[in-house]
Amino acid sequence: xxxxxxxxxxxxxxxxxxxxxxxxxxxxxxxxxxxxxxxxxxxxxxxxxxxxxxxxxxxxxxxxxxxxxxxxxxxxxxxxxxxxxxxxxxxxxxxxxxxxxxxxxxxxxxxxxxxxxxxxxxxxxxxxxxxxxxxxxxxxxxxxxxxxxxxxxxxxxxxxxxxxxxxxxxxxxxxxxxxxxxxxxxxxxxxxxxxxxxxxxxxxxxxxxxx
Amino acid sequence: xxxxxxxxxxxxxxxxxxxxxxxxxxxxxxxxxxxxxxxxxxxxxxxxxxxxxxxxxxxxxxxxxxxxxxxxxxxxxxxxxxxxxxxxxxxxxxxxxxxxxxxxxxxxxxxxxxxxxxxxxxxxxxxxxxxxxxxxxxxxxxxxxxxxxxxxxxxxxxxxxxxxxxxxxxxxxxxxxxxxxxxxxxxxxxxxxxxxxxxxxxxxxxxxxxx
DNA sequence: GACATTGGTGAACATGCGTTCACCGAAACT
DNA sequence: AGTTTCGGTGAACGCATGTTCACCAATGTC
Numbered sequence: 272x273x274x275x276x277x278x279x280x281x282x283x284x285x286x287x288x289x290x291x292x293x294x295x296x297x298x299x300x301x302x303x304x305x306x307x308x309x310x311x312x313x314x315x316x317x318x319x320x321x322x323x324x325x326x327x328x329x330x331x332x333x334x335x336x337x338x339x340x341x342x343x344x345x346x347x348x349x350x351x352x353x354x355x356x357x358x359x360x361x362x363x364x365x366x367x368x369x370x371x372x373x374x375x376x377x378x379x380x381x382x383x384x385x386x387x388x389x390x391x392x393x394x395x396x397x398x399x400x401x402x403x404x405x406x407x408x409x410x411x412x413x414x415x416x417x418x419x420x421x422x423x424x425x426x427x428x429x430x431x432x433x434x435x436x437x438x439x440x441x442x443x444x445x446x447x448x449x450x451x452x453x454x455x456x457x458x459x460x461x462x463x464x465x466x467x468x469x470x471x472x473x474x475x476x477x478x479x480x481x482x
Numbered sequence: 483x484x485x486x487x488x489x490x491x492x493x494x495x496x497x498x499x500x501x502x503x504x505x506x507x508x509x510x511x512x513x514x515x516x517x518x519x520x521x522x523x524x525x526x527x528x529x530x531x532x533x534x535x536x537x538x539x540x541x542x543x544x545x546x547x548x549x550x551x552x553x554x555x556x557x558x559x560x561x562x563x564x565x566x567x568x569x570x571x572x573x574x575x576x577x578x579x580x581x582x583x584x585x586x587x588x589x590x591x592x593x594x595x596x597x598x599x600x601x602x603x604x605x606x607x608x609x610x611x612x613x614x615x616x617x618x619x620x621x622x623x624x625x626x627x628x629x630x631x632x633x634x635x636x637x638x639x640x641x642x643x644x645x646x647x648x649x650x651x652x653x654x655x656x657x658x659x660x661x662x663x664x665x666x667x668x669x670x671x672x673x674x675x676x677x678x679x680x681x682x683x684x685x686x687x688x689x690x691x692x693x
Numbered sequence: 694g695a696c697a698t699t700g701g702t703g704a705a706c707a708t709g710c711g712t713t714c715a716c717c718g719a720a721a722c723t
Numbered sequence: 724a725g726t727t728t729c730g731g732t733g734a735a736c737g738c739a740t741g742t743t744c745a746c747c748a749a750t751g752t753c
Contacts, residue, residue: 278750282700301602304514306740318741320701328741390656391512391602428677435678438653439646445601466639467646474685489720493730517710529711531731539711 286324288314290338293331294380301391302332332396336388339381340403346374347407351414360476364468371440372447372461379448386445404441408433423479432475439467497535499525501549504542505591512602513543543607547599550592551614557585558618562625571687575679582651583658583672590659597656615652619644634690643686650678 276284292313297305307328311318325331353366375382389400412433415421421429443464450456487495503524508516518539522529536542564577586593600611623644626632632640654675661667 278699281750285700299605300514301512303511307742308740316700317702319703319743322742323700387601390598394510431674431677432681434653434674435650435681438650442645442649463642463645466642470643470646470685470689471682472685473688474681474683477684477688478681489729492720496730518712519710527730528732530713530733533712534730 282324285314285316285320289321289324289331290335294335294384297387298380298383302328302335302388302396303391303393329393329395332388332393333399335384336396336399336403339384342374342378342381343385343403343407346370347410349374354414360472361469364465364472368443368461368464368468371443371464372457375444375447376452376457379452382444383448386441386448389441404437408437411436420476428478432471436468436471439471440464443467493535496525496527496531500532500535500542501546505546505595508598509591509594513539513546513599513607514602514604540604540606543599543604544610546595547607547610547614550595553585553589553592554596554618557581558621560585565625571683572680575676575683579654579672579676579679582654582675583668586655586658587663587668590662593655594659597652597659600652615648619648622647631687639689643682647679647682650682651675654678 289310292310293302293305296309296313305328307321308318310331311321325334350367350370353370354363357363357366385400385404388396389404390397392400408430412426412429415432416424416429443460446460446463447457450460500521503521504513504516507520507524516539518532519529521542522532536545561578561581564581565574568574568577596611596615599607600615601608603611619641623637623640626643627635627640654671657671657674658668661671
């Protein structure tokens with residue numbers, strides 16, 4: 272029987288459906304404008320059944336944050352993996368932006384969610400996202416510190432550079448998701464991202480020789 | 483009689499009160515979660531009276547966008563004025579960030595509004611904000627083109643650099659507004675912004691010598 | 694095969710929403 | 724002084740919201 276399934280399988284299925292529906296429904300506004308009944312209707316269950324899976328809408332939001340950051344961290348791991356195998360700086364930039372393009376293309380929902388709810392979500396969601404992003408910045412800082420030519424950098428400057436790169440990349444991911452899969456638009460965004468990253472890195476490498 | 487006033491004065495007063503109340507009320511969520519009745523209650527008028535001033539909530543949103551960009555453009559003018567009188571690059575950066583800090587400090591509501599609704603607002607509001615930001619990027623591009631040492635730059639690279647700077651400065655404004663007036667936090671943000679801008683400019687100045 | 698667990702149901706609730714309409718009273722105009 | 728203009732009022736509408744509760748039927752357990 273292909274259509275029969277264990278109870279917990281079925282439960283997990285509707286849980287997924289709720290998460291997906293919520294992500295879709297708040298796509299062009301925000302979590303704060305998301306209604307439980309809308310989600311339920313989209314999923315095809317009665318509003319009450321929602322509470323079998325989440326304690327509240329806020330709970331749903333936090334689950335979406337976690338899920339989105341699983342996606343984001345998977346991308347960061349992929350980028351880090353590439354960087355180990357690749358020699359020059361421009362090659363690192365190229366491969367990194369390629370990876371970013373590929374992942375954002377495949378999961379624009381999650382990336383847009385982060386970019387949006389970071390500033391507009393419910394307080395608890397905002398807080399969680401900011402915290403996660405801060406962690407990403409710190410990880411990036413230690414990655415950069417491992418690169419050659421950054422020995423004499425202060426911890427503050429490392430942090431500031433990471434923050435700049437993350438901000439730029441969040442902006443890129445946003446623009447990429449807005450490109451909506453049109454290859455020409457995506458190409459333009461990723462070319463811009465490459466240029467931006469390269470500019471920033473050139474600036475960073477010539478740092479301290481000036482100030 | 484100090485408390486009497488002409489009819490249009492009174493009208494303008496409540497219009498202002500509505501705008502202020504709306505800005506305050508959507509401060510920790512978004513315009514999409516703003517209710518007409520909330521605003522009316524905050525202002526101290528009956529919900530119906532709202533329609534004497536705006537056609538709809540969306541109309542209110544667009545008015546807030548316009549108002550916010552009046553503030554933002556005033557800041558840009560101030561920065562541009564400084565730049566004309568100041569000699570070195572690092573001095574330009576310092577003065578620019580000072581000006582930004584001062585203006586964001588005085589009008590964090592407007593800056594947070596732009597940063598938030600840019601990604602989370604109602605569609606019409608989002609569209610208007612993106613358009614205005616694009617204009618700012620273009621203006622910045624022509625400003626940069628007027629600086630020495632950018633003769634050989636392509637139009638695309640100018641645009642990309644402007645976009646990077648604007649993205650970074652929107653991020654800075656956001657962080658600055660989040661600092662919530664605490665001088666030490668504001669200082670940290672503006673120091674970071676100075677470093678970031680300087681890095682970007684160093685990168686930009688050494689551009690094309692590499693690629 | 695009997696029993697407990699549990700995902701989903703449907704009615705009901707109080708509340709808040711945007712918008713409409715006729716109406717009022719004071720300011721503005723003639 | 725008489726009339727018009729207009730910001731604000733208050734009731735009313737239909738609809739959507741979050742949450743509660745008792746209930747059901749199929750699955751899992753013994």
